[in-house]
Amino acid sequence: MAPLASPVSPAAPLASDPHSYASQGTQLVRHLRLYLAVDFAQRTLVGTATWLLTAPAGAAAAGHLAEAALVLDTRDLLLESVSLGETTNGPAAAYTLGAADNVLGQALRIQLPAGTAAVTISYRTAPAAAALQWLNPAQTAGEFPFLFTQSQAILARTWLPCQDSPGIRFTYEATVEILGPERGQLLALMSAENPQHTAADGRYQFRMEQPIPAYLMALAVGRLDFAPLSERTGIYAEPATLARATYEFADLEQMVIAAEQLYGAYRWKRYDLLVLPPSFPFGGMENPCLTFVTPTILSGDRSLTSLVAHELAHSWSGNLVTNATWNDFWLNEGFTVYFERRIMEHLYGSTYADMLQVLGEADLHHTIGELGATSPATHLRLHLAGRDPDDGLNDIAYEKGCLLLLALEQLVGRPRLDAFIKEYFARFSFQSMDTTTFIDYLQQQLLGPEPGLAERLNLGAWVDGPGLPANAPVAHSARFDAVDAVLAQFSAGTPAAALVPATAEWSSHEWVHFLQGLSPTLPPAELAALDAVFHFTASGNAELLATWFPLALRAGYAPADAALTSFLLHVGRRKFLVPLYRALLATPNGQARAQEIYRQARPNYHSVATSTLDVLLA
Structure with a gap:
């Protein structure tokens, strides 16, 4: 495979992310070259990760720091070597591993002599790595083992030494080699450009040309077939599941077209779905190019496909413009729920979308009841430092965030809001966004020009207030x-x-x-x-x-x-x-x-x- 071009980008400020150790260093990553050997017998990934840096060590900090350091997040990884340069044959790097934290794992701090432009790490994953699920054949729909990853929120560090913050992006290329006697019958897929047929030697190559955060790194290996739905969409699934899935998701290309008509061109080339075995813990995961979905949405009547519209919407809200930290999670999910229901309305009518909104609001009220109407956990802007960010992955971010956009729609009208959202996605493409910056942008672009609009919206009560503000819309079906x-x-x-x-x-x-x-x-x-x-x-x-x-x-x-x-x-x-x-x-x-x-x-x-x-x- 020809090397993936990776333009040198200027060194950006290190993200202040309470769930990543990366801010303890002076260097950011820009591109990953990854090799993984998939060993089903040992339930491990044997990896070599080469990280190219945004600028050579010392270049951005000359005269200010005595030394440069690259700090990566790791959790339960067995490090075999750390080298300076782009191969394992480079000089050994001086490094330390920090104290282990049950949630955050350990900081891998690599000392970088001036001029260092890359580091290479050889490692193995633990058999019980939290992101990885190794399934035996009895746990699948066929006769072969299966592996899939789930990296969100901060589990990428359990299968890859990385800067595991949503505010840090990189491109990547990867080689995945499947070991064992079944190698020629198993297909490997990633959140990247993917093969559509098995390779006899069990060796696959991938590239992701758009910069993504670590939580969107994904890998799946199993006995999988592919069925195209259009020139840019298709379904991967186990053979026993493929026909049902192809029927269920027949409208996938129409969903992509509807999304583009709303908020601009789809920027990720292909949009395919991978139907996973039923142990997948979520409804879906918006891995770029390849959404992972649960088989529990294969209802036989296409009535649960709003979940696919949700994951597709993430190709704009989340994957294109990403929450800077998990405290800003609502910027991913609130926009995505609103976008999802607009897609479903476009395809199936407003009465259908109204049902989804009513059900979503019911879930939200149930969650507020569980958390407590005055709980800080019901704020949109979260404060999750010291806690697992999964604690914030609930209906507050999803449904309260959506209701804020619906309140905006009622105030300014749908055409103005659509124009604002489309411009927002275009202006901040492939960047991260925090709540404070978004509020400033919203005030400048939409609220500020019309006197009294900000006061009517009462944005502070939405973002930093508990429960639901008095102006929260109420859906009807x-x-x-x-x-x-x-x-x-x-x-x-x-x-x-x-x-x-x-x-x-x-x-x-x-x-x-x-x-x-x-x-x-x-x-x-x-x-x-x-x-x-x-x-x-x-x-x-x-x-x-x-x-x-x-x-x-x-x-x-x-x-x-x-x-x-x-x-x-x-x-x-x-x-x-x-x-x-x-x-x-x-x-x-x-x-x-x-x-x-x-x-x-x-x-x-x-x-x-x-x-x-x-x-x-x-």
Whole structure:
């Protein structure tokens, strides 16, 4: 592979990020050359990482510092050598490893003689590296092992020595070599330009020409096939899953077109999806060029594809303009939720988008209720120093951030807001953004020119105030009004079978709203009547099951027990797991049952999920 051109960029100020050690150094990285050997037998990655620096050591700090240092984030990595220069044969570098922190890992501080332009690190990952999930064939849809990474928020450092801050960007090129007898049957993919067919020698090469932060580094290896959907979109999945996925995501190219019409050209060349095994802990992860998605959105009726619209929207909000630190997470997610619903409105109409907004607001109110209406954790601008940034990955950033943009839309009108957002993405492309800078930009470009507009928005209450401000928009859904009418009929005694005509064309969202509207004290006989007609317990729709099971648990509806156990044993999506285990714990003898299920299920879960569940089920 020809070397990837990596223009020398001027040294930028080191980011002040409480979740990265990088600010302790004087050098920033600009380009990565990575070699990884994937060893399924040992469950390790054997790596060589060559980091090219933004400027030779001493160039930016001449006359100000006696020495230059490159500081990288690491966690549970076994370092084998650290060399100066672009090969492992260079002079040995003087380095130290800092004290270990359970969340942040260790700082790798490399001393750089003047003129040093690159360092090369040879290392191995730990078998239990938090970002990596190694699956045996029984945990997949086929007969081969599988590996995938999840780097967000600060887990890239567990499989790559890096400056693991969202405010630091770099380009990369990589060679991935699969070891072992299955090498010729496994495909490797990264957040980069990707192959579409397996290589007989198990060796793959990648390049990412646009600068990205470390949390968008991604790798997956498995028995995968590819199906194109358009010239720039397609689906990767295990062979047994590919046909379902291709059907489910048939509108993918139309989503990209809709997004471009809203906020400008797609800047990442291809947009492909990788459907992972069910242990993936999130709904999706917006890795550039290749979004990772959970199979739990394969509902068979294309009703859960708003999640894909969300991950696509991240190609602008997050991947293109990135939160500078995890304290600014709402700048990624609030914009993305707003953008996602605009895409869905464009494709399926405003009544469809209204349902998504109502469901999102319900989730937000539930989260505020759990955190406390006056809690600082309900601010948009977070203060996560000393804590795992995953603590801030909740509905506050997503839904409260979206509501702020909806409040802006109501004040200035959709055309003006769209023009502002489009210009924002264009002006700050491939840069990071913190909350203070965004507020200044918003005041200058949108609020300041019109007297009184800033006061009407009450931005301070949104960003640094708890709960929801008084001017928070409230969504309404006409389609949910029809659902509420059916709920009223059922509550008044109408038999479940009589509801079939009115519910025949309902989407998953309408069914979720229906189930959420049922009395939490509904007796087992009533649930049985509903189940006999609508077959909730046997549903293949994960969103419906995750709403149905808590009702069944509260009522003691035993026919759902086996399905719940099977769901918890096989699905690793944290969004579902946490509330289901909580509902199970709230039942008589629920703690013993929950712990027994968790004992069996834990090997199927990613560390992102187990880090939460270990505490919940301790």
